[in-house]
Each structure stands twice: as structure tokens, then as C-alpha cells.
Amino acid sequence: MKFGCLFTEYLQEERELLDEKCAHIEYVRLKKVLKSCQTCKPLHSSSSSSSPSPSPSLVSDLPSHQLCQCQSCPVCDQKFFSELMKEASDIVGFFGSRVKHLLDLHVASGMQRYVLRLRQCFKNDSGRDCCELNGVYGHFKCDLNVSDAVMTLILPDSIKLEYNLTCAICLDLVFNPYALGCGHIFCKSCACSAASVMMFQGFKAASPESKCPICREDGVYSKSVRMLELGLLMKRRYNDYWKKRLLSERNNMVKQSKEYWNMQSAYALGLH
Incomplete structure (x- = not known):
């Protein structure tokens, strides 16, 4: 088949993005x-007549x-x-x-x-939620313009929303986007840099006093949400850009990890 x-093969290639x-x-x-x-x-x-079973060619002639x-x-x-x-x-x-x-x-x-x-x-009738989401999807339109870095959403009753997908820190399209508790979206690497934490540590290591780089609201890192659907949309639409950013993010993460563990080794050996 x-x-x-x-x-x-598709499931094996997409196992990083798909849920376990x-x-x-x-x-x-x-x-x-x-x-x-x-x-x-x-x-x-054959069991009823005690005779040898017919060959596949004989079965096809039945x-x-x-x-x-x-x-x-x-x-x-x-x-x-x-x-x-x-x-x-x-x-x-x-x-x-x-x-x-x-x-x-x-x-x-x-x-x-x-x-x-x-x-x-x-709680035992999940079809109601599916019908509600399907009703929204039937009157929903999404248009992503990479040149202007703007995503346009058209909801029912001709409600039009435009959202800027430019990261306010790196001034590029958001990659591996996360929405902080205040609603502003940043690249994960940029948001970690603003919170003075390593990328491999994540937002859980951010201080409660860490503030949003835009609105300066504190305590927003603990309520952050990964924008998985938006990241998957960026990967599908602009695969070359996504691969380039992925390579850059991996190199940056390896560099940060090396610096962090070198620092920890130096502290353990009493060199600092």
C-alpha cells in the first residue's frame, strides 16, 4: 500500500512538530x-470438502x-x-x-x-466543540503577506483584523513564535535574550520581574504560550526562510550551551 x-514517512519527518x-x-x-x-x-x-485449497488463479475464476x-x-x-x-x-x-x-x-x-x-x-460530547470551530472556520479567511510581515484575518460579519508578524527585537519575521502573557509575540531566542536566560533553559527560568520589551508589563513570561499553529504556517509557506532561521537558531543554542557549561565548570574548579 x-x-x-x-x-x-510523513509522520516520521514531522514527528518534531506533531504531538506524541x-x-x-x-x-x-x-x-x-x-x-x-x-x-x-x-x-x-478446503476444510468442508477435505480437499487441497485452490490456487489464487482458481479463486479468480470463480x-x-x-x-x-x-x-x-x-x-x-x-x-x-x-x-x-x-x-x-x-x-x-x-x-x-x-x-x-x-x-x-x-x-x-x-x-x-x-x-x-x-x-x-x-464533556462526553466533543462534537459540539468541533461544530463551533467548524462554524468559525467556514467564515474565516487568513492571508499572510511576507513582504509586509502582516497576517490579515477576516472573521464573520466582515470583521477584519491585521496583525504584524515582525519581531520587535530582531526586526525580522517571527521564528518559533511565543506569545507572552500580555499578548505580544516574539521569537523564542529574542524573548529569552530580553529575559536574560539561555534558550535551552526556556521561559521557566525567567525572573518574575522580567518585563515585556514592548509594554513593560512584568510577570508575562510565566504565562507565555507557544504559537505552534503560526510556526507551522510559516514553515509551510516560507520553507527556505524557515530552514535558514532553524540553522541559525541551532548554532546559537549550541554556542550558548557551550558558554554556560564552560562557566559552570570554571566555578566548580574555583577558577572564578
């Missing part, structure tokens, strides 16, 4: 069930009504559809959890408690 092989709990259909496993189903009819006929019986084996049908339903339920559960997470991030703070209480009433 060529599609199953291509899909497996991401559910998908195992096409190879379903193909094994279909292969075993093709041999059910010859096996049943009348059409007998071939239909071979394709509708109750045992294999039950096994195939039970496997398919199990994987489909896992996929629905995964997407339902991701939709709930997106809704939690974009719900206004004043309505958060109200939405959380409503969720208790429908």
Missing part, C-alpha cells in the same frame, strides 16, 4: 486484515456470486471494522481534545469560568 508507506499522542490510522494493519480475508473462502471450502461470499466474510468483517472503529474513535478523541485546548486559549478571561462549567455538561 503505497499511501500507507508515504503517510508513515497524535492518533492516526494504521493502514498496514488494516491491509493485513484484508489479505487474510482473501484467503478465507479457499480455507473454508463466479461473481461466490466471490461476493469471499469478500463478505463475517469474521474478517467484524475484525476489520472493529479495528477501524477503534482507530477512528482515537482520532475523534484526539481532535476533540485539541479543539478544546484551542477554545480554552481563545476564550475571553471573563467568560472562562462560564465555559468551563458548560464543558462539564458536555
Whole structure:
């Protein structure tokens, strides 16, 4: 099954961006069930008549009504559809959890408690959240202009929003974007530099007094959110730029890690 092989290669290439709990259909496993189903009819006929099982060429010469019986084996049908339903339920559960997470991030703070209480009433019905997100998506349009570094969002009722994707520190398109608690978006490396922490340490190592470089609000690093969807959009649309920035960020991270551990070794040996 060529599609199953291509899909497996895609999952291996994108494993860094995909969630570890991401559910998908195992096409190879379903193909094994279909292969075993093709041999059910010859096996049943051989066991009933105590004669050797016919070859595949003889099976292909059977009348059409007998071939239909071979394709509708109750045992294999039950096994195939039970496997398919199990994987489909896992996929629905995964997407339902991701939709709930997106809704939690974009719900206004004043309505958060109200939405959380409503969720208790429908916690076993994730389709309602999917319908709500699908309703927004049906009237949603996103346009990304890399020359102006502006993302334009058109919401229902002709509401138009424009958001500047230029990092205020490096003055370039945001790479590996993070939104601080105040809502301003920066590159991860730029935000870590502003908070005087290493990239490999992350925002958790930032001081509570660290302020946003734009609005100067403190305590925003502990409430930061990784803009995974925006980063994936930048990678898809501008892959060359993304690869260039990725190489630069990795070199910078290796350099910072080397300096940090050299400093720690010097302190341990009493050289400072």
C-alpha cells in the first residue's frame, strides 16, 4: 500500500512538530486484515470438502456470486471494522481534545469560568466543540503577506483584523513564535535574550520581574504560550526562510550551551 508507506514517512519527518499522542490510522494493519480475508473462502471450502485449497488463479475464476461470499466474510468483517472503529474513535478523541485546548486559549478571561462549567455538561460530547470551530472556520479567511510581515484575518460579519508578524527585537519575521502573557509575540531566542536566560533553559527560568520589551508589563513570561499553529504556517509557506532561521537558531543554542557549561565548570574548579 503505497499511501500507507508515504503517510508513515510523513509522520516520521514531522514527528518534531506533531504531538506524541497524535492518533492516526494504521493502514498496514488494516491491509493485513484484508489479505487474510482473501484467503478465507479457499480455507473454508478446503476444510468442508477435505480437499487441497485452490490456487489464487482458481479463486479468480470463480463466479461473481461466490466471490461476493469471499469478500463478505463475517469474521474478517467484524475484525476489520472493529479495528477501524477503534482507530477512528482515537482520532475523534484526539481532535476533540485539541479543539478544546484551542477554545480554552481563545476564550475571553471573563467568560472562562462560564465555559468551563458548560464543558462539564458536555464533556462526553466533543462534537459540539468541533461544530463551533467548524462554524468559525467556514467564515474565516487568513492571508499572510511576507513582504509586509502582516497576517490579515477576516472573521464573520466582515470583521477584519491585521496583525504584524515582525519581531520587535530582531526586526525580522517571527521564528518559533511565543506569545507572552500580555499578548505580544516574539521569537523564542529574542524573548529569552530580553529575559536574560539561555534558550535551552526556556521561559521557566525567567525572573518574575522580567518585563515585556514592548509594554513593560512584568510577570508575562510565566504565562507565555507557544504559537505552534503560526510556526507551522510559516514553515509551510516560507520553507527556505524557515530552514535558514532553524540553522541559525541551532548554532546559537549550541554556542550558548557551550558558554554556560564552560562557566559552570570554571566555578566548580574555583577558577572564578
